[in-house]
Amino acid sequence: MLEKAINGSKVYWGWIAFLLLLMSIGAACYWQQLSHGLTITGMSRDVTWGFYIAQFTFLVGVAASAVMLVIPKYLHNYHKFGKILILGEFNAVAMVILCLLFIVADLGSPQRLMNVLIHPTPNSVLFWDMVVLNGYLLINILVGWVTLESERKQVAPPKWIKFFIYLSIPWAVSIHTVTAFLYCGLPGRGYWLTAVLAARFLASAFAAGPAFLILVTYIAKIFTGFDPGKGVLSTLGKTVVYAMCVNLFLLLCEVFTVFYSQIPSHMAHLQYLFVGYHGHGVLVPWMWSAMIMAVVGILILIVPKNREQDNLLIIGCLLIFIGAWIDKGLGMIGGGFVPNPLHEITEYVPSQLELGVSLGIYATGFLVLTILYKVAIGVKQEIE
């Protein structure tokens, strides 16, 4: 099936070339990081995780969103989702690859990466994150490839694949739960030390992930004429808006708990993010933009009629996706480190080289996504 990836239009090859260019820029930036160390980033002794780990956290959620197609299709026999299911699974593959690349980019000594396998340490949540992320990657490659191949041969998929399809449901939940556990089990980091974190991660993931899928499907529609089927995207839009409502509700639960209890070490981080703390507040405009985008996105998409209109669905999904990205990809990690355990404030802003590395990594993920989607849509159009 891979041959479909090497037969494409000029636009396709132009896009591939563009991604390769971005990847080489990223590689050049990463070379700087390898030779000089993580000093080229904006991170510091106080803010030890930054843009890389935040992107990883956000993208785990986007990867997990395939389950929002698998559950309706396989547990509720909602067969309309059958046609875009493969896009969800291949999206998960590309996103998990992105996650792994961002983790490796964040390591100070990447040449020792295999120490995690050589000295396995189950008391570390990072060990389990490695297990669940790689497992999820394999499951989605397997399920996506096998079902697509059967589709091409126009036969029913083999029965054994059902096991992996059902397995992918709890596994998708696990990847984001374990990722939340990385943070919420740490004493002395008030912003993350909350049982609601994993639930919030899942809620924002099931908003941002399907929103991303809707947007990518529209792009595929424009360039390949791929038809997801009537009403499929608007139904998925319902998932997006309900999940975002749950996410905001959980955030408000957190805000109430923190501010009614008045525990300073828990209040400080939310204050820093939303109103500034002791004169520092580099993320304040971002966080409010995220909130406004989330609320406007919800207001647009909560109206069933709006979801039926392509333009409004796209705008709503864009707002919710960007809102969730700011919340998790900028505020969640940086906000947890400011102020530090000694109540000192060191702010964090990613450096240009750090953003360059991230750009290259994103380009790599999109290259994988493009190739997989090219194959999937090529197969679908071949059998029609």
Added chain:
Amino acid sequence: MKTQRRNFLKIAAMAVLGWGVRPASELLAAGGGTASEGLLFASRHKVHVGPNALTASRWAMVIDTAKLNEKVMEDIVHTCHSIHNVPTIPGNQNIKWIWETHMDHLFLEDLHEYQPEAGAKSALALCNHCDNPPCVRVCPTKATFQREDGIVMMDFHRCIGCRYCMAGCPYGSRSFNFMDPRKHLETTNPDFPTRTKGVVEKCEFCAERLAEGKMPACVEVSEGALAFGDLGDPESEVRKLLAERFSIRRSPTLGTKPCVYYLV
């Protein structure tokens, strides 16, 4: 007949399970044969002692904040950092093993606005060598581990630089080598390893000096402000001080059981 067979199978299964798990659990948690660490779970490493070594069941430090002054603290920080090849790096990507900070940063929950001078008073911060260390719990490679005598140590050759321990430490006691530290060393102590870029480091209670029968360097130059000894020995200096004087620890409510005590 049927129930008998079922019972037999049950018992047999239990027996196999128990027989299989028990030795394995010992292997996983403790010695791990010839290796000095648990195979899977972080565990306490045995301390290898020489003839003159100072040993304890639980090392602890007591800092008498009343005896600290600018000069003593400067001496302590300078001595520690120079013998351990800790570089002086300007900016916020710096490295600190032991450093001066205000009381109101050390004891966030204990100080109030009516003691502006007491709050601004300086004291020393360092690794607390917690009895229940979060850094050891989160490390994915056991590069940071706890010895049987309580000292939390680093293996600079195993650390992958993920910095999870730094997120886990609620005391900000750990530093990361964002860059090659050797470029920022004026002089190098050949008896202690220098580090490379990309690994985490911190105070190790001078484990290398204890092995030679010497007290930690900071204690030696502290002019009596710092005491160091065995918590397990009721006759030790630290136990006597803790029995006589009121002491506090940093963020004890987090359950980390810090082993650095401050006399106030």
